[in-house]
Amino acid sequence: MAFPGYAGYFWPGMIFISSLFCGGKLNADEPGKKIRKLKDIVIYEDARYYSAFPSVVRRPGGDFILAFRRAPNRQALGEKDYSHTDPNSYLVLVRSRDGVTWTREPELIYAHAFGGSQDPCLLQLRDKTLLCTSYGWALVRPESLPYLKKPYSRAGDFIFLGGYILRSENGGKTWKGPYYPPTIPSETVLSALGDPLPAYNRGALFETRTGKILWVVAGSDPGVPGKTSVHLIVSGDKGMSWQYFAPVASDDKASFNEASVYETPGGDIVAFLRTADMDDQACIARSKDGGRTFGPYQKMGFQGHPLNALQLPDRRVLLTYGYRHPPYGIRVRILNPECTDFESAPEIILRDDGGSADLGYSWPVMIDKRHILVTYYFNRNNGTRHIAGTILELY
Secondary structure, three states: OOOOOOOOOOOOOOOOOOHHHHHOOOOOOOOOOOOOEEEEEEEEEOOOOOEEEEEEEEEEOOOEEEEEEEEEEEHHOOOOOOOOOOOOOOEEEEEEEEOOOOOOOOOEEEEEOOOEEEEEEEOOOOOOOOOEEEEEEEEEEEEHHOOOOEEEEEOOOOEEEEEEEEEOOOOOOOOEEOOOOOOOOOOOOOOOOOOEEOOOOOOOOEOOOOEEEEEEEEEEOOOOOOOOOEEEEEEEEOOOOOOOEEEEOOOOOEEEEEEEEEEEEOEEEEEEEEEEOOOEEEEEEEOOOOOOOOOOOOEEEOOEEEEEEOOOOOOOOOEEEEOOOOOOOOEEEOOOOOOOOOOOOOOOOOOOOOOOOOOEEEEEEEEOEEEEEEEEEEEOOOOEEEEEEEEEOOO
């Protein structure tokens, strides 16, 4: 979804990922160093709805929760095209015991009172609390625009509401909130309600070894309409309050927006960044002092967005991302534990059968010590947008 400023499982016919799909030889011969694709699955699909932007967590008991944004399929109501803004866009979830088969009817997480919600991003805390971040857009009639406080961010007939956080202490059965994060210091845009814009972003948060929660959020660049940079905010009380830490990445010409954050075994804080006006170049920013400062961002040498990082059992990192250029699909790379080999790590194509660029937003999770589920939204032949996944095996 574009922010202000831009947009032990075996199956018959298993597919092996080999050098055919990679930029080079995949990896070494040690057990668990190789990876193969077992199967693509459909997690949720209904032609009446536009379903997108999933996130997934494995609960302490071994079951799985996947959240996504569901809105009416407006083409079924006579409209010409799909849109990522909708007043009836709600946050919902489905469940699974094994990561492969999922409940059919979604459960409601939250319906925003003033607009459509987007991109639910789940974080499973070590104390079993679930956090879900999101943000919203309010539908505003054109004749009302002169009466709104300025400046605001607009997408067609929608005005940005900013971000919020939900909490569940019973495995997603009920949710508390919304709780609103603070406005980052450099933000000048107001919400549709005329308030300082709460911090927001799409991407994975991270709970550090010390229990702090890291969140890389986007914010408007002062004096440059439609341009954004990214910043780190940190919570020391399980997401109830937040402290501004540091700018993560900015550029005179390009924007940074959707981001996932990760703590390496060596203690570095790494942010994987989506860009705009940089030819869809993936970027990375790194902090070596606990997030107090970040070094200059680096281009990663490939296209793709948004990015998401999953630590594997041997502490390597599975980096997943959507590929919104022909052939459309989903791609991954396996990085070393400190995420320093991003330029040389081979690219692995999981799928190249997408029907258009409207897909991606991957989110991976370990099923067990050998199997991985990579979730994303997808379309075939530019048809129904749905939630899908790919099962991988380490061997």
